[in-house]
Amino acid sequence: MPLPFLTADRTYDAALDDALPYDDRNRWRRPYRPGPWRVGGAALWLLLASFVLFAAVALALTGSLSSAVTVLGIALLIIAAALRILRMGVWVSARGVRQVGLLHTRTVTWKQVLEVRTAQQPVRWLGLPRTVQGQALTLVRKDRAPADTEPLITTHGMDFVGRTSAFDRAADVVEAWAAEYRRE
Template structure:
């Protein structure tokens, strides 16, 4: 069963790749692959869900069906958490840039974007309160106060921790999408 949210739409094989090689630019796509920490956490959650589903079947067969249903609901919640964890990240299309978080999704249209750039700044390590020095891909919007930028990607999030080349490719791709649609 193909899982399109796990694959990147763009494969970086040569340096001469076109930044926007897609015919359907209205389709939301992630310009990078999810990182190993994010995929590993989701895999562990799905493994846990398989055990909980097995327990739900045993409980339903030996105990009451209502208790089995509750445990089955818990398994479905764990599966939903794993899938949402895999869905998190930055998505781009001709309409704008979308930052998908666990609870919140924020979309910014390209006509509201002033600049998309990579900056050196303190960034959060794996989304925790601790900050370290790293790079962040930021979006500066028209409606924000002067100098305030929203970080989209960082070198220390679950997708790019210990993978600086992947961060550079993803940042370049999002910057190319921004440059293309800020002009037009």
């Protein structure tokens, strides 16, 4: 029995020519893959959560149910934080650009955007207070002064440290979305 999904010489299937799920322009999507620092950080938080869950089980087995529930709640908070770390970043759709942070999400419609540009400037390294010289994709809004811009993504953020070509591709994609939807 042939396994067509494992062979490179399969015939073209016309049914696969339909629109893919990510072709929906109204769905929020990240224009880049999460970087190794983001994925590694979330993995470490999930590893910590596994130890905390083990402690909750140990506490439950020893008979201290209220302590076990408290520790279980802490583990669930750690898991939620790890998942939120994975969701952090810039997302685009036909409605606008969304910047997802650890504790907040900010959405700007394309009508509010004057310009999206890449600028050489001091940027924060891995989100820490230390700044280094790098590139940042900045968003200039109609309701703010042009000098009052915050970077959307930077070359030294958790997704792009050591991946300048990925930063360039992501910046180009966000700029293309802005150019397309600001015209409408």
